[in-house]
Amino acid sequence: MDIMTQQQRSDLMSKIHGKNTKPELFLRRFLWSKGVRGYRIHKKLPGKPDLYFGPEKVAVFIDGCFWHKCPECYRAPKTNKRFWTAKIKRNIARDIQVDVSLREMGIKSIRFWEHEVMKDPMKCYKALKRALK
Numbered sequence: 001m002d003i004m005t006q007q008q009r010s011d012l013m014s015k016i017h018g019k020n021t022k023p024e025l026f027l028r029r030f031l032w033s034k035g036v037r038g039y040r041i042h043k044k045l046p047g048k049p050d051l052y053f054g055p056e057k058v059a060v061f062i063d064g065c066f067w068h069k070c071p072e073c074y075r076a077p078k079t080n081k082r083f084w085t086a087k088i089k090r091n092i093a094r095d096i097q098v099d100v101s102l103r104e105m106g107i108k109s110i111r112f113w114e115h116e117v118m119k120d121p122m123k124c125y126k127a128l129k130r131a132l133k
């Protein structure tokens, strides 16, 4: 049995899946403080990148540690295990497909884990700077 009510579940989902989720806002504020400008948000490209730098053709994704199975943070859920495992597997397969599609369009994608953004935004900033060169 699932311990969450449907309402709680949908609150959680919108928190995790919604626009302007916390890590994304956090990263954008950090980048702003570093003088990074000129990106688009949630541009209509494969995978809807969190940030997209048009002239440089760089797409940035922040992957949720649970939803994309971060090797450091991921813990298998205790309830509905089969459901979540299948869902996460699909997410990962989609990530790969998205990267391939973007590459075919000449767009470079860079992915950060949610925990990297929250714990070490400087590292993300540096990786981004390298990608934008």
Ligand SMILES: [Zn+2]
Pocket (backbone or CB within 6 Å): 065, 070, 071, 072, 073, 074, 113, 114, 115, 116
């Ligand atoms: Zn993580």
